[in-house]
Amino acid sequence: MTTDKRRYAFLSATFLSKQYKTVPSEVLDNCVLIFGSKRSWLFPTTREEMTEARENPTKYLEFDEEYKSLILHKEQQKLVFWLLPERDYKRLSAFMEKIVDPVSGEKYLPLILDEDWWQTEFSTKDSKYTSDVKQVVANFKAGEFDYDAIMELLYQSNPTLVPTLYWAEG
Numbered sequence: 001m002t003t004d005k006r007r008y009a010f011l012s013a014t015f016l017s018k019q020y021k022t023v024p025s026e027v028l029d030n031c032v033l034i035f036g037s038k039r040s041w042l043f044p045t046t047r048e049e050m051t052e053a054r055e056n057p058t059k060y061l062e063f064d065e066e067y068k069s070l071i072l073h074k075e076q077q078k079l080v081f082w083l084l085p086e087r088d089y090k091r092l093s094a095f096m097e098k099i100v101d102p103v104s105g106e107k108y109l110p111l112i113l114d115e116d117w118w119q120t121e122f123s124t125k126d127s128k129y130t131s132d133v134k135q136v137v138a139n140f141k142a143g144e145f146d147y148d149a150i151m152e153l154l155y156q157s158n159p160t161l162v163p164t165l166y167w168a169e170g
Helices: 013-022 025-030 047-055 065-076 089-096 115-120 133-142 147-157
Strands: 008-010 032-035 080-082 162-164
Touching: 013 032, 013 065, 032 065, 065 080, 080 089, 089 147, 115 133, 133 147, 147 162
Parallel strands: 008 032, 008 162, 032 080
Antiparallel strands: none
């Protein structure tokens, strides 16, 4: 059992599918899911979406039903964001700004999507996941989902949020 009040942000549907049963229930209950994939890869509703999901090298359709139910439950809580197909970090920022930070009791701040801030105000000594400013900026400008870059973006924007790929408590 964890007493950590910070909210975890799981960033990989695939990685979480392999480890969600080891994540404490209070962490899963409170977490946010930010995936760089399409919702339709897990939950196809048309023939075209089913074909695309089957052709995807990641076997999203093989995720177990309990895990898919967890994602659907988190969607009902408005705590799931799918980057694709729009690739829009402004949408991700707006999504985050609607969520209350359990540490501060206030809504999360907007993501820092200002290239000038990253080039002039970001201090590499304060980096946690990457100090490569060009990587972070290129990632959000192109709508990509490089893990180190998005983790740094999330952390710099809201330091109480814990971007997570692999669950390992402590």
